[in-house]
Amino acid sequence: MDKLNFIKNGVSRLPPGFRFQPTDEELVFQYLKCKIFSCPLPASIIPEVNVCKYDPWDLPGGCDEQERHFFSSKESKYRNSNRMSRTTKCGYWKATGSDKRISSSTCNGIVGLRKTLVFYEGKSPNGSRTNWILHEYRLINVETNPNNSTQNYGNEIGDWVLCRLSMRKRSLEYGSTSTHHNHNATNSRLMFDFMMVNNNNNKTCSSTSSSCSSSSNNNIEVSSNHHQDGYADF
Incomplete structure (x- = not known):
């Protein structure tokens, strides 16, 4: 029993x-x-x-x-x-x-x-x-x-x-997968925005550099020294 x-x-x-x-x-x-x-x-x-x-x-x-x-x-x-x-x-x-x-x-x-x-x-x-x-x-x-x-x-x-x-x-698995995809999509969007901003900054810098080249020699020397200091600090 x-x-x-x-x-x-x-x-x-x-x-x-x-x-x-x-x-x-x-x-x-x-x-x-x-x-x-x-x-x-x-x-x-x-x-x-x-x-x-x-x-x-x-x-x-x-x-x-x-x-x-x-x-x-x-x-x-x-x-x-x-x-x-x-x-x-x-x-x-x-x-x-x-x-x-x-x-x-x-x-x-x-x-x-x-x-x-x-x-x-x-x-x-x-x-x-x-x-x-x-x-x-x-x-x-x-x-x-x-x-x-x-x-x-x-x-x-x-x-x-x-x-x-x-x-x-499976609901949690689907939820985590969806969140993962959304996270990747957000990262991709942020990377795209960053690249767009970076390209705009490069264009701005190129235009600023062109204007700087028409400036006086003193300004050019100061800009060159600052650029070298920046690499040294890095």
Whole structure:
């Protein structure tokens, strides 16, 4: 029996002031491993939901800004394949990047794999990418080759995966990008104004220099000495 039960009506409900922020290693070896081998969980806080049967906004839980965790069964598969079907009512989940290996010093022969998926609205392959991100955790057997001590992935363990759902925040990224572009535009404008002023000053200096050349020799000597002093001070 689980030590603590925070699931009510299929949704995890934590007391005020508490947050559930486990690491990848804790999710794999403290929750998923215990779920697969029917061991007591540290706390009953992760509900059982078939994630691939729902659009991400229809999944139970809190606000979009909060991470949500689910135990999902592997029963949803294609007819002619053992791969899981990731098609929902309004879109589909698409894997991106490479899987991340998660290991523990206390569990020999077993590792976790974290797969990253992005939700696309519409039909594959012409769907529209959204900000919904899903991390899917699995348990894998590790087979060691005695000849060269290399490790290869074996079969998957159990009929469950653990999913972590979140929404990527892009508003801040867009804001910072827009600010960056505006900043560059301002700098470009300032540089342009500076060059225009500099060119005008050069024209003024050229005209002043021409007038100075028609002046007396004393004025020319004073101007020449001042110019040399200026380079010496610099």
